[in-house]
Amino acid sequence: MKHTLSVLVENKPGALMRIASMFARRGYNIDSLAVGPTERHDVSRVTLRVDCDQHPLEQIEKQMHKLVNVLRVAELVSGEAIERELALIKVTAPPVRRGELLALAEVFHARVADLGPEALVFEVVGSPEEIDSFEELVRPHGVKELVRTGRIGLTRASDRTGIKRRQHILR
């Protein structure tokens, strides 16, 4: 069973390393990890996708809480949160195949980020599941290179508990 954790950390040197080191040391599996700034310059948000087959989520959350730079750990529960991911996919695209690929892209609202004589680069944003589907569909055309940001997420705008928790840490 996989879970997404949204973790607010102090924007201090080594904060990410401490999280990664703790995961490695305790044998927790990370599927994806995305780090970036938040609305506060001194706080970063780490979004982690963790595999909880061997270690219960509760234990992972508690161990993270013990890290001094970690301000808050919250699970993004599907339905109560939105999750997005961005992928760049370089696909073999000789002129004769382009039409088919572009039709496919339209369905997924993928954008052509770059175009070369024999290949093109798609930029696609969506839920991780949508990206999985798009990836699968373009794969038969020949995927030369692929990169995904890893999922990021926020609780829904209608979620009141999320707002309350945020106020608590902002004090």
Next chain:
Amino acid sequence: MNGADAVLRSLEAEGVEVMFGLPGGAVLPLYDAMARGTTVRHVLARHEQGAGHMAEGYARASGRVGVAVATSGPGATNLVTPIADAWMDSTPLVCITGQVRTHLIGTDAFQECDIVGVTIPIVKHSWLVQDVEQIPPVLKAAFHVAHTGRCGPVLVDIPRDVQEAEIDFRYPDEADLPGWRPPRRVNARQVAAAADALARADKPVLYVGGGVLNAGACTELHELAETARAPVVTTLMAKGAFPETHELFFGWPGMHGPKWSNWAMNTCDLLVAVGARFDDRVTGRLSAFAPGATVVHLDIDSAEIGKLRSADIPVVGPLRDVLAGITDRLRAEGRAPRTEAWLRQLEEWREQFPLRYARNGGETLKPQTVLETLRDLTAGRDDVVWTTGVGQHQMWAMQYLVCDRPRSFVTSGGLGTMGYGLPAAVGAKAARPDATVVCVDGDGCFQMTCQELATAVLEDLPIVVVIVNNGYLGMVQQWQNMFFDDRLSHVHLTHQVPDYAMLAEAYGAAGFTVSSEDELEPALAEALALGRTAVVDCRVDPREQCFPMIPAGAAAMELIEFEEPEEVVG
């Protein structure tokens, strides 16, 4: 003043009495500041590992934060073992290391090591101080983190140029740590549930770990045990947290714990873990551990709840409040404890399965006899602090010494650090100058850190080292004997090299050699009364094994007992 002065002013502001360290290039400004004057005593160790274990021994004997100082590079890496030890045993420690100048960091400069990176998995937190203005707030935070919540080690790495930079010193009143919020309050409903479970239990056991000492909750533990009439077992780390002469005390659980202690733990109907973490040396095979017990788990660290054994009733919070809360609730309800039959059963087991060994008619000196004699010579004294190394001698010390007071038994539990005992004794002596500090050591352990005899002698921190010298790396020898068909591989150290008494004398300490039972008591008595550092080399039976024993991976109930050889009489 400069940054180095600011470090000392910060330590003074924290009320630090003593630090243990060894100078070097990257801490020259700090040592120069010491030369200018400070109220903090500096104890000069002979090796940074020694300094680190001294700081640990100080912390464990006093309940205060230990402070160790080392230079960059090798000085800092020599602190890694004590830091890991303090991490495993939750010992509050502030390690201050020098670092190369900031502009040299990352250039592989002389004596450069990324000690913050090296120690990340074994510290609660660490700081690389890159601005002199950060020295006071970082040290404030470092001390705060080390001793709040679950205790443990922190590291503060200070580049040399930061120590030299000028600063207007002001020490903050509070640490600025928005992400560090250890639990301070206790959930009253959980306390009530725990009290209710205790009141209803027929066969409860209080399984007490080192957390009780760190929490300063021994009085509260005592009151709870007496109110609930619940038997107490203490782990190696908690030895002395509950008086061992008390009628409710039932020994130490685990790999070399007596049968009656392990049977108590494993047949109880309610197991109350108090600041304990279900370590594998305590539980044996986890799936077979205390199978019929409801588990109440009391701890300051919520991550310990359910880490290894799921808790039916978890209570997270400061143990003083938790234990006092449960006692208050039990008293308010006034239900009579139902444990008398259980206590009688435990008494019976204790009488039925005493710790035994073959005394051999005094033909060879038995290690257990050394410990029994030490116990008898110190009986009734409340001013003795024991330290140990790691191995057979440590287990015999656990089995045979009697500790009635908190913080009177200082040992390396989780990491199992050989060589811990002697420097820890020096640190304990600094913490308790009026106490008689005795290190029960093995010959293997002694040889790992014996250079600190110089520190004991020259810093006027006299200790008594009793070497249970079996001429072997005894515990490894025991495993090779029991689980590898007695194929002894690289474990023989010999009784006589080095000559420990002569080595002691070379350091300016008193040396004694004991080879027979007759010589034992006089030598130990003299060493204990000497008032200066002494080493008593007790040359014991080389192949004595430590029993009982729960083999690794076995269930606690499958423990192997000592079997009396047929030809031996009493």
